[in-house]
Amino acid sequence: MKSPDSSGEQEIYSEFLEQEKVSNDGMELYFTFGIIADVQYADKADSYNFTRTRKRYYRQSLHLLQSAIEEWNKEAKVPSFVLQLGDVIDGINVQLQASDVSLQRVLNEVGKSKAAFHHVWGNHEFYNFSRNYLTSSQLNSKHLEDQQDSVSKTRHKCVSDDSDSEEYYAYHFCPFESFRFLMVDCYDLSIIGRKPSSKKYQDSMKILKEKNPNTDLNSPEGLLENQFVQFNGGFSKEQLEWVNGVLTFSDENHEKVVIFGHLPIHPDSTDTVCLAWNYAEMLSLLQSHTCAVCYIAGHDHDGGYCLDSHGIHHITLQGIIETPSGRHAFGTVQVYEGSMILKGRGSVSNRVMHYRKQ
Numbered sequence: 001m002k003s004p005d006s007s008g009e010q011e012i013y014s015e016f017l018e019q020e021k022v023s024n025d026g027m028e029l030y031f032t033f034g035i036i037a038d039v040q041y042a043d044k045a046d047s048y049n050f051t052r053t054r055k056r057y058y059r060q061s062l063h064l065l066q067s068a069i070e071e072w073n074k075e076a077k078v079p080s081f082v083l084q085l086g087d088v089i090d091g092i093n094v095q096l097q098a099s100d101v102s103l104q105r106v107l108n109e110v111g112k113s114k115a116a117f118h119h120v121w122g123n124h125e126f127y128n129f130s131r132n133y134l135t136s137s138q139l140n141s142k143h144l145e146d147q148q149d150s151v152s153k154t155r156h157k158c159v160s161d162d163s164d165s166e167e168y169y170a171y172h173f174c175p176f177e178s179f180r181f182l183m184v185d186c187y188d189l190s191i192i193g194r195k196p197s198s199k200k201y202q203d204s205m206k207i208l209k210e211k212n213p214n215t216d217l218n219s220p221e222g223l224l225e226n227q228f229v230q231f232n233g234g235f236s237k238e239q240l241e242w243v244n245g246v247l248t249f250s251d252e253n254h255e256k257v258v259i260f261g262h263l264p265i266h267p268d269s270t271d272t273v274c275l276a277w278n279y280a281e282m283l284s285l286l287q288s289h290t291c292a293v294c295y296i297a298g299h300d301h302d303g304g305y306c307l308d309s310h311g312i313h314h315i316t317l318q319g320i321i322e323t324p325s326g327r328h329a330f331g332t333v334q335v336y337e338g339s340m341i342l343k344g345r346g347s348v349s350n351r352v353m354h355y356r357k358q
């Protein structure tokens with residue numbers, strides 16, 4: 001069901017949600033969380049995307065972030081946390097020499113949130129900052145991962161201050177008994193954010209050049225698999241193995257897991273030019289673990305959704321940056337024992353997501 005645009009549709013929609021509430025009758029609302037994507041703030045006049053099909057509202061985006069936080073703060077049940085799905089400031093800040101000041105403006109707004117933010121790193125983070133910088137910045141929310149949890153002790157290479165680091169930025173946390181949230185790093189394999197001297201950069205360049213013969217590696221022109229462009233990335237074997245370990249633990253402990261990252265991993269949930277390079281590997285990994293119930297991404301500003309053949313919900317959240325004044329694009333997800341209900345705002349659809357059978 002699409003989100004309502006007219007007041008008539010709104011009424012039907014309210015009824016639909018009311019019915020769902022009835023079916024959730026007697027069910028306790030465990031917790032809620034916020035979702036927001038692609039703020040891409042910059043102090044610059046509005047302009048168009050690369051294909052000149054969509055306008056980008058660079059200044060407005062900060063106000064939309066601010067008002068989303070105000071709304072979350074006012075909710076009867078304040079969200080336990082917010083998933084910020086990456087690209088929080090735009091790459092144009094580099095040309096404007098305003099990366100630090102723009103990030104600070106965004107973080108000042110984030111600082112007003114009652115809910116802690118989990119920050120994903122997208123391509124625009126890597127246009128503005130090195131991995132080392134991000135690791136020591138407030139955009140590194142790894143300190144919010146579980147400290148007590150036995151599965152956290154599973155060894156994995158995650159962020160550190162090592163300048164030649166080949167590590168990835170990924171972690172998980174358990175906000176409520178039997179529910180786990182797992183952040184994945186979609187730019188683990190990438191030529192943005194990796195040092196040219198690093199093995200991961202060299203391996204990534206090899207993959208990209210094999211798949212994309214264009215002189216401009218950002219161009220998908222003529223490609224069979226058009227996700228192989230420079231502004232995307234993928235998952236290393238070691239990250240996939242680590243995710244497998246976490247999901248095995250969650251299967252054994254009858255948990256439900258929500259996985260989130262910047263890039264979508266299902267072709268029916270996005271324009272395929274926005275998929276992670278080796279999306280199919282991550283997708284089949286999640287499908288092989290019954291604990292995986294939902295994957296949430298940003299990157300494709302038009303948004304998208306699908307329920308896959310294994311019962312996993314794939315949400316691609318609409319981007320704040322292409323949302324004009326008077327509209328919005330964020331959501332609050334209510335988590336119950338048997339389902340999650342996405343309460344969308346503006347262009348984000350309301351959605352009821354039942355869990356797959358375990």
Ligand SMILES: Nc1ncnc2c1ncn2[C@@H]1O[C@H](COP(=O)(O)OP(=O)(O)O)[C@@H](O)[C@H]1O
Nearest residue numbers: 049050051087123124216218219220231299301
């Ligand atoms: N079809 C394309 N051909 C060549 N370059 C492109 C194409 N689409 C995007 N780019 C370039 O790739 C980079 C990332 O694109 P952008 O649209 O800014 O990504 P995002 O959707 O993450 O904001 C930009 O430098 C943009 O100019």
